[in-house]
Amino acid sequence: MSSVSHSAEHATTTGIDHRKLLIWAFLGSDCLFFGSLIATYMIYRGKSIDCPLPHQIYDIPYTSISAFVLLMSSLTMVLALAAIQRGDHKGLRVWLVSTGMLGLVFLGGQFYEFTTFVHEGLTLSGNLFGSTFFVLTGFHGAHVTVGVMILFSLVLVSMRGGIPASDSLTVELAGLYWHFVDIVWIVLFALVYLVPSPVPNIECAQAAVAH
Amino acid sequence: MATVTGSLAGVVPRPNTEHGLMGWLSTVDHKKIGVLYGATSFIFFLLGGLEAIMMRLQLAAPNSNLIDPLTFNQLITMHATTMVFLVVMPMSAAFFNFLIPLQIGARDVAFPRLNAFSYWVFLTGGIFINGSWLIGQAPAAGWFGYANLTSKTFSPDLGVDFWLLGLLILGTSSVAASLNFIVTIVNLRAPGMTMMRMPLFTWMTLVVAFLVIFAFPVITIGLIELGFDRFMGTNFFNPAKGGDPVLWQHLFWLFGHPEVYILILPAMGIVSEVLPTFSRKPLFGYSVVVFSGIAIGFMGWGVWAHHMFTVGMGPIANTVFTLTTMFIAVPTGVKIFNWIGTMWGGKLTFPTPMLFSIGFIAMFIIGGLSGVTHAISPSDYQQQDTYYIVAHFHYVLFGGAILGLFSGIYFYWPKITGRLLDERIGKVHFWLMLIGFNLTFAPMHILGMNGMPRRIYTYPAGMGWEFWNMLQTAGSLVIAVAMLAFLYNVWVSHTKGKVAGNDPWDGRTLEWSIPSPPPAYNFATIPHVRERDDWWFTKHPELAHGSHGHAAAPAEAHHATTGGHGHEEHIHMPQGSLLPLIAGVGQTLFVGGLILGPVVMAIGGLMMVGGLYAWCSEPINE
Numbered sequence: 001m002s003s004v005s006h007s008a009e010h011a012t013t014t015g016i017d018h019r020k021l022l023i024w025a026f027l028g029s030d031c032l033f034f035g036s037l038i039a040t041y042m043i044y045r046g047k048s049i050d051c052p053l054p055h056q057i058y059d060i061p062y063t064s065i066s067a068f069v070l071l072m073s074s075l076t077m078v079l080a081l082a083a084i085q086r087g088d089h090k091g092l093r094v095w096l097v098s099t100g101m102l103g104l105v106f107l108g109g110q111f112y113e114f115t116t117f118v119h120e121g122l123t124l125s126g127n128l129f130g131s132t133f134f135v136l137t138g139f140h141g142a143h144v145t146v147g148v149m150i151l152f153s154l155v156l157v158s159m160r161g162g163i164p165a166s167d168s169l170t171v172e173l174a175g176l177y178w179h180f181v182d183i184v185w186i187v188l189f190a191l192v193y194l195v196p197s198p199v200p201n202i203e204c205a206q207a208a209v210a211h
Numbered sequence: 212m213a214t215v216t217g218s219l220a221g222v223v224p225r226p227n228t229e230h231g232l233m234g235w236l237s238t239v240d241h242k243k244i245g246v247l248y249g250a251t252s253f254i255f256f257l258l259g260g261l262e263a264i265m266m267r268l269q270l271a272a273p274n275s276n277l278i279d280p281l282t283f284n285q286l287i288t289m290h291a292t293t294m295v296f297l298v299v300m301p302m303s304a305a306f307f308n309f310l311i312p313l314q315i316g317a318r319d320v321a322f323p324r325l326n327a328f329s330y331w332v333f334l335t336g337g338i339f340i341n342g343s344w345l346i347g348q349a350p351a352a353g354w355f356g357y358a359n360l361t362s363k364t365f366s367p368d369l370g371v372d373f374w375l376l377g378l379l380i381l382g383t384s385s386v387a388a389s390l391n392f393i394v395t396i397v398n399l400r401a402p403g404m405t406m407m408r409m410p411l412f413t414w415m416t417l418v419v420a421f422l423v424i425f426a427f428p429v430i431t432i433g434l435i436e437l438g439f440d441r442f443m444g445t446n447f448f449n450p451a452k453g454g455d456p457v458l459w460q461h462l463f464w465l466f467g468h469p470e471v472y473i474l475i476l477p478a479m480g481i482v483s484e485v486l487p488t489f490s491r492k493p494l495f496g497y498s499v500v501v502f503s504g505i506a507i508g509f510m511g512w513g514v515w516a517h518h519m520f521t522v523g524m525g526p527i528a529n530t531v532f533t534l535t536t537m538f539i540a541v542p543t544g545v546k547i548f549n550w551i552g553t554m555w556g557g558k559l560t561f562p563t564p565m566l567f568s569i570g571f572i573a574m575f576i577i578g579g580l581s582g583v584t585h586a587i588s589p590s591d592y593q594q595q596d597t598y599y600i601v602a603h604f605h606y607v608l609f610g611g612a613i614l615g616l617f618s619g620i621y622f623y624w625p626k627i628t629g630r631l632l633d634e635r636i637g638k639v640h641f642w643l644m645l646i647g648f649n650l651t652f653a654p655m656h657i658l659g660m661n662g663m664p665r666r667i668y669t670y671p672a673g674m675g676w677e678f679w680n681m682l683q684t685a686g687s688l689v690i691a692v693a694m695l696a697f698l699y700n701v702w703v704s705h706t707k708g709k710v711a712g713n714d715p716w717d718g719r720t721l722e723w724s725i726p727s728p729p730p731a732y733n734f735a736t737i738p739h740v741r742e743r744d745d746w747w748f749t750k751h752p753e754l755a756h757g758s759h760g761h762a763a764a765p766a767e768a769h770h771a772t773t774g775g776h777g778h779e780e781h782i783h784m785p786q787g788s789l790l791p792l793i794a795g796v797g798q799t800l801f802v803g804g805l806i807l808g809p810v811v812m813a814i815g816g817l818m819m820v821g822g823l824y825a826w827c828s829e830p831i832n833e
Contacts, residue, residue: 012398012399013397013398013399013400013404014397014398016398018321018322018394018398018399021321021393021394021397021398022321022322022390022391022394025390025393025394025424026390026424028424028425029386029390029424029425029427029428030428032424032425032426032428032429033428033431033432035428036428036429036431036432036433036462037432040432040436040447040458040462043455043458044453044454044455044458047453047455048452048453049452049453050452050453124439124443124444124445125443125444125445125446127446127452127453128446128447128452128453128454130445131439131445131446131447131452131454132447135435135436135439135445135447139435153824157828162828
């Protein structure tokens with residue numbers, strides 16, 4: 001998103017644009033960020049000594065749908081990049097807005113899910129499961145939020161003529177970040193929702209958490 | 212792009228000066244940012260040293276009441292936090308900033324404004340964390356912040372909050388700077404500067420930058436979980452709800468051990484530049500030293516639990532980490548032999564930078580050997596939490612990192628300022644520092660073996676500890692005198708120092724081929740590199756190996772040793788900008804707002820987001 005002239009002016013040693021190297025290195029760093037959060041979640045699985053527990057609270061079909069929505073946004077992101085690469089500015093904006101909207105739908109779904117869980121008795125401070133679940137998925141949601149802001153900012157820049165076809169790299173970089181956030185969700189969805197969590201030896205009333 | 216600029220960037224005026232206060236505030240020149248890093252970290256060094264001397268005065272005699280227990284705990288915590296995050300790391304960053312573009316033949320770093328942002332975040336983060344002194348609530352839970360001593364129950368005041376938010380702020384600075392240096396080293400090398408022709412310091416910087424971007428996210432998560440525990444009532448480290456305080460130790464040391472190499476590798480890089488210069492020989496076994504540095508970078512991830520032998524991880528974990536820790540001594544030992552091999556048979560001279568480098572090797576060997584003794588976990592059970600450990604890490608981090616950095620200060624001072632530091636005062640400084648250092652820290656081995664615990668604010672009489680403690684306090688005052696000698700040297704150099712010229716030490720690498728101090732654009736003509744130690748072989752073509760001999764090279768295109776004013780108008784350097792300052796200060800206020808209140812947080816958030824948006828739409832030059 002910085003100026004075009006910079007990359008055009010200097011040939012780089014590797015032939016790869018500075019900004020692209022930067023974003024790859026950043027994503028490598030971000031892997032360790034999520035890796036540490038996921039490790040915390042995995043280490044603490046089944047260690048809660050208070051209710052409610054994961055199997056009582058997850059609504060896997062619901063979360064599958066929002067996961068599907070987020071995955072589809074990677075497709076629209078690819079279409080946005082393809083549009084600007086062939087100089088189609090209108091197509092770029094259409095697909096960027098689509099990607100951003102799908103991201104917003106995912107965030108809305110996460111907001112609804114969090115609210116429901118809180119009503120069912122799962123809170124940040126109530127038990128260990130709640131602490132690890134909300135902080136892990138919440139930080140992913142924060143990453144999606146930043147991504148949505150980047151996407152809509154690009155739409156605004158494009159409307160003012162700021163993304164020439166020669167600078168499709170800007171869109172590509174936003175795409176790298178967006179795809180990364182999607183991939184992280186695949187890992188989270190599998191580890192947090194799909195892989196059954198060990199059940200600690202505590203009594204929980206089933207009635208309170210009926211869907 | 213100019214059309215996008217208007218409304219957003221137009222709010223903040225674009226300064227167009229390189230002079231005065233505005234020149235410093237808006238600078239994106241890597242050399243000026245390097246000087247800012249160096250000066251700031253040196254001020255923090257004096258502060259951290261003052262904290263150490265206060266502790267030493269309290270411990271000089273048994274049953275002393277000079278400092279109360281809480282203040283003493285604040286001093287141990289802030290001394291270590293300051294020295295690690297506000298001195299050794301940023302002072303290394305000062306060298307990265309000043310030297311890397313010069314060593315690889317570039318005009319600046321890849322992202323000059325991001326570089327300025329990193330500095331302003333570091334400065335304000337350091338001020339923020341030290342601001343806790345002003346309200347008398349400095350952090351007191353140790354620099355390792357072990358859970359659950361850091362919980363609201365056991366640390367109810369704001370100290371731990373300042374500490375964890377301060378470290379989060381400083382972490383973003385380190386990661387941003389490291390991303391920048393990775394891209395710079397990989398992507399901005401001059402033609403012919405292949406990876407295996409890069410100066411050793413550049414190599415070590417690259418390894419450190421990778422360590423930083425992978426290690427800091429781990430501590431960031433630890434700090435975020437701690438912050439959630441304190442601000443939001445989560446249970447990450449709360450045993451009453453099933454949380455496990457040992458998880459903190461794993462997260463902290465999984466960061467903390469790579470951090471040790473983040474602290475020492477830059478100094479090793481400096482020493483690897485200084486020794487060949489004053490031995491008038493190439494570095495012995497260049498590629499082995501490079502690969503040892505890389506090996507340390509990888510193996511540094513597999514040794515963290517040696518900090519936790521007494522936690523009760525069980526015999527298998529203790530055995531594994533004993534072995535990995537013993538094994539990491541191998542590449543470190545290889546480097547030491549290579550440095551000795553570099554000096555072996557060389558035409559040695561001993562100016563101050565060389566003395567500091569030799570001091571580094573000697574002290575680091577002592578620290579490394581005591582490290583091997585507590586790599587053995589049964590032996591470590593005796594040493595854990597005693598002064599023996601304090602002796603060990605001061606031998607590697609003061610005797611190692613700090614002596615290495617001072618070697619770099621004396622070596623590169625003429626390049627940075629254009630004037631040499633005085634040799635006579637420099638030698639007085641060196642010997643006072645070496646003697647003071649050993650008086651202070653050598654007796655700690657004996658005290659530790661005699662069972663004196665670390666982190667205690669006082670001790671009873673009659674334990675046989677009085678003499679050694681008094682000696683240590685005297686030694687710490689000798690170090691203080693050594694620092695005064697250094698400050699006097701700086702003043703002498705500033706007022707009547709000998710003008711250095713381009714190449715006062717008969718140096719080997721590209722930075723010595725350009726004027727001192729270097730012009731804003733560094734190289735009038737981007738050099739074409741033909742060899743490792745290219746500048747040395749340009750000066751001494753008869754020593755060049757290979758048939759292409761430099762003697763045949765056309766002299767004028769090779770290195771522009773003059774200012775090259777004829778070229779100057781064709782070189783476009785990035786224009787200064789206030790936006791990194793605004794975004795950086797904004798970020799510190801935004802994070803600090805968790806303590807300082809919602810108004811500060813809102814202002815900070817506005818500055819940060821507005822600053823970043825304006826920055827993204829601001830052209831490099833206008």
